[in-house]
Amino acid sequence: MTKLSAPGHPFQYAWHVPNLEKAIEYWTSVVGVGPFFINEVDSATMEGFKYHGGEGDLKMRIAWGQGKEGQIELIEVQSKEPNVYHDLVPANKTGFHHIGIWSDDYFADKSLLIEQGFEVVMDMGVNTNICYFDTSETSGSMLELIERNDAIVGLFGMITQAAEDWDGTKPARTMAELMGG
Numbered sequence: 379m380t381k382l383s384a385p386g387h388p389f390q391y392a393w394h395v396p397n398l399e400k401a402i403e404y405w406t407s408v409v410g411v412g413p414f415f416i417n418e419v420d421s422a423t424m425e426g427f428k429y430h431g432g433e434g435d436l437k438m439r440i441a442w443g444q445g446k447e448g449q450i451e452l453i454e455v456q457s458k459e460p461n462v463y464h465d466l467v468p469a470n471k472t473g474f475h476h477i478g479i480w481s482d483d484y485f486a487d488k489s490l491l492i493e494q495g496f497e498v499v500m501d502m503g504v505n506t507n508i509c510y511f512d513t514s515e516t517s518g519s520m521l522e523l524i525e526r527n528d529a530i531v532g533l534f535g536m537i538t539q540a541a542e543d544w545d546g547t548k549p550a551r552t553m554a555e556l557m558g559g
Contacts, residue, residue: 380490383483388480392451399550401452405443406549407424413451413540413549414441415556424503435459439465444541449534454546462500462510476510476520484525
């Protein structure tokens with residue numbers, strides 16, 4: 379059996395949340411993960427964005443925080459159009475949505491997962507090399523395939539360093555703060 383290019387390496391665990399600030403408060407004050415860095419995403423800025431193979435419209439706020447055993451991603455969808463997150467979790471509910479895995483050979487891994495019968499339900503566009511597969515029938519969640527490249531590894535490395543240095547203050551931060559701006 380052919381294997382993924384980076385097997386056994388889930389690194390991100392993601393929840394759909396109806397209220398991002400409330401979710402960040404839970405993760406920081408109860409679980410002790412933080413700080414979280416908030417990013418606004420609009421699919422209109424992503425060339426080639428696809429939802430179930432067609433056009434899609436997605437606006438969301440996401441927050442990344444690093445735990446000791448993996449990255450936590452919180453996703454608050456702001457658009458009303460059908461989207462990959464509400465395919466699995468109702469808009470007004472908090473629920474586990476996907477795991478993220480690295481890919482060292484994105485197009486080969488994408489083809490392999492398609493050959494195994496998993497549908498690409500969202501493709502983040504031609505410049506990102508990130509897509510989601512519906513694996514919910516077998517795993518209960520979606521699978522996000524993320525090309526491992528210097529830019530994303532560097533970004534997530536900065537989030538990891540911020541978590542290691544975190545003193546418990548300011549649990550929600552902007553991406554500009556992460557970048558030193």
